[in-house]
Amino acid sequence: MKIGILNTGNIGARLARAWAAAGHELVLAKDGEDRKLEPLLAELGDKARLGTIREAAEFGEVVLFSVYWPRVETIVATVADALDAKIVIETMNPLGVTADFKHFHDVEFMRDSSTAEGLQKRLPKARVVKAFSTLAAPVLEASVWETAPTRPGVPYVTDDADAGRITRKLIEDAGFRPLAAGPLKGARQIEQLGLFLHHVADHEYGGDPDLIRLALTVIEASPGPVMRERVV
Template sequence: MKIGILNTGNLGSRLARAWAHAGHDLILAKDGEDRKLAPLLFELGDRARLGSIREAAEAGDVVLFSVYWPRMDAVVGEAREALHGKVVIETMNPLNVDADFRHTHDLAFMQESSTAEALQQRMPEARVVKAFNLMAAPVLEAAAWATSPSRPGIFYASDDAAAGRLTRGLIEDAGFGAVNAGPLKSARQLEQLGVLLHHVADNEYRGDADLVRLALSVVEASPGPIMRERAA
């Protein structure tokens, strides 16, 4: 499969490596200085080539929309027509940034929408899937969990069942378990889980920096539930 990556930053580069290893071909674009991609392109060899935002959108059978939230409209402006009918895997979180480059969740926005829904509204002909928004880039590699007792789950949500199935396969190709969270509107809860993870990092691990270690997983009881008669 050909995968266009908009934009190939910390998260996109991790997935590029995993997907190249799984046999996919990549068109890498950078929302900024693309010279920074030279080492990654050298590493991936003939599995990847450089392209503009528009070229990566046009060439990809599926597109990873891994864009900084304040840059969404600018990137959509470059790629919108090229994404008609395509599966677009969206990874954003609704973060505001102040003059000191401190990031905070846009809680007012999150009450009534999600970045996935906002992207779908701007590109109604695209097949948007929410995924990969809950893990920091340093742990978005299967090797980071090699000795962990459980494998993280990557939650995904979409109104397009076929797009969801395709995304599920790419999640598994990246080395993770896939968890179907339902329709695209469920992206609101997925983004709110990101807020919860920040609270856990601050309170359980005594610092937001520990967020780079955390992920969520769904665990199924084994051998199964223990049912008892309810007390009156």
């Protein structure tokens, strides 16, 4: 499958490695200095090439929209109609930034919307999927879970069944367990889950820096739940 990555940052680079290893063709773009991609391109060899934001959007049958939320308007203006009818997997979280460059979750925005719904409104002809937003980049590699009892789940939501099916396969190709979570409006709960993980990192693990160690998944009881007769 042809995949364009906008933007190839901490998340995009890790998924690029996994998808290249799975045999997909990639065009990598950087929202900023693309010279920073030289080591990754050298590592991937003929499995990936460099392109502009627009070129990566035009190339991909699937496009990973891994953009810093405050930059969305600029990137959407750059890609214009290049994403029409394409599957767009967005990984964003609704982050704001203060005057002294401290990031925060935009809780007011999260009450009534999500980055996925916002992107779908800006790209009405694209087939938007929300995925890969609940794992911090340092643990978004299958190798770090090799000794774990189970692989983390990656929840995804979309209003397009075929886009969901293809995204599901790409989640598996990245080494994770896909978790279907319904229509695109469910992105609100996925983004709130990210905020919940920040609270767990803060209160259980001693500080927000430990967020990069955390993941959630769904585990099935084995052999199954124990049902007992209800006593009235």
